[in-house]
Every structure is written in C-alpha cells, then in structure tokens.
Amino acid sequence: MQRTSFDQMQCPVARSLDRVGEWWSILILRDAFYGLTRFDQFAQSLGIAPNMLTRRLKALCEAGLMERRLYQERPARYEYVLTDKGRDFRPVLWTLFAWGNRHLAPEGESVSLIDPETGLAVDPVVVDRRTGRPLSDGVRVVAGPAASPRLRRRFERQTAL
Template sequence: MVTRTRFDDSECPVARSVDAIGDWWSLLIVRDAFDGSRRFGEFQRSLGVAKNILTARLRTLVAGGILESVPASDGSAYSEYVLTPKGEALFPVIVALRQWGEQYFFTPGEAHSQLVDRRQGEHLRTLEVLSADGRRLGPDDTTVRKVSGQ
C-alpha cells in the first residue's frame, strides 16, 4: 500500500490547504454542502461515490474542522453535516474552480450548471486577485515571501 505524502507541516499555505482538503471527493462534498446537501444519503446520491470512501472523506472533513456533524434538523436519529466557518471560507475556492471550469472545459453552447446571485438571478462576476490598493494582479505581479514564525 502506498503511503500518502502529508503536507500538514509544510511552510507552503497551498500545500497545507491541499493536505487539509485531501482529494477531489472532498471538494465535491464541500460543493454539495454549499448547494444544500446535509445528509450522508444526499451526498452519496449526488456524487455516486462508494459509501466507504464517502464515510472516510466526511470523517476527514469533520476532523479538519471543515464540516461539523450535528443532530438532524428534523429531530430524527440521523446526523447531518454542516459547513463550519472554516468550511464556509472555502466558498471563493469553489467559485474560482467553477469559473475556471466554465471557461476552459465547456464548448460554447454546451449545457452546464451555473452559479447565480440568489437575489438578482445574475451570473457572478469573474473573481479577480486584487492588491491592497485595488489593482488587478496577475502571476507576474506577485512573489512569494517567507514569513518568520513568532
């Protein structure tokens, strides 16, 4: 069995973030949670993932503080999974992946889902990376700086 490489002690925030998320199933679970899924069966039906894989991913997301397991809102004996503030903070990541996918993986006119503003019903403006003073930044406008521990 291949041992999974861990990045939870890496100095790179991207590596630590990827380590916390784990894999594509986890991101799709988070996407579904944003879309309103709360119960194991809802995630399983939406994703079509094997129950053992879903169980493992949900456990990892709960252990990582991204989801929380709570009693069912209808008072039944079931549990539900809700996004924590840490999980909700993934919203821009999910939007960025969605917008990147819309731009590069669909042909013009091909059917796909679209995220819209609930109040206005309009497509979202493309996310941008902005400087502290509001300038739009690209890869050539940034550099990585190491921050020393306190």
C-alpha cells in the first residue's frame, strides 16, 4: 500500500508528519537519543522486522534526521547517528513522554524524565523562545509570510468566526 506524502503541503504539522509520523521512525529516534547507533541494536530494542528497519533508517537518513557512517570496512558495517536536525527533535520527544505519562499511563509512569543535576522529575512544557512564556490556549495560528493565497483565506475565515 502506497503511503500518502504530505511534503508538498504548506502545513508544518503535515510536513513534520511526512518525516517522522510513522511510529517506527519516532521509536528509532527515541532509541537514538538513548544512545543506540547500530542496526542490530535498533532491531533488538524494537523487535522490528529487518526490512522495515532498513526502510525506516533509510527514510530518516534521506530526511536528514540521521546520518549513516561506516564504522567497519570488512565486512562493511554502518552506524546511524543523529544529525543536528535529528537532535532538534528531542524536545518533541520529551513532550510526548510527558503527554503519554499524563494521559495514557493509568498504572503510573514506566519512564520518567529527570534533571541529571538535581535528580528531580522534569515536567516539560513548550515555551516561546523569545519571551520564555509557556504556550497555552491563548496562542493563535495565522498565515505566515510564505502562505499561499488559499491558506491565507483559510485563516482569515477562522479568525473572523
């Protein structure tokens, strides 16, 4: 079954999902943040079929989130490391951790986020980089400078309601 691509949509959520929206991709990125780099490590951690893991790693490399590096010549063996673009996904992952712990773990947290300096639990929030204020329901979505006329009309209708 052919997957629909969202890479031509102007919506940043759709474009992001086009790169990391498949669940194996997010779990591979999670494991890369845990320090895994080798194909066999990912396969063992995830219990994923080798052909699926190959496709997901290739897609993550093509999207610029991971980089394939030769670490052994004979036989050729590669590791997969996060790029700067991939490392920028870390706050998204931590936010998913917090959301999942808050709403999908009635038995309690199986994984916690901890500040390594203080040992205290971390509760991530999304903040505005310029002001430092937490984002809340007061944030509005508006058409950006590169928005198409169609997208601009869509947001104009929504703000008029």
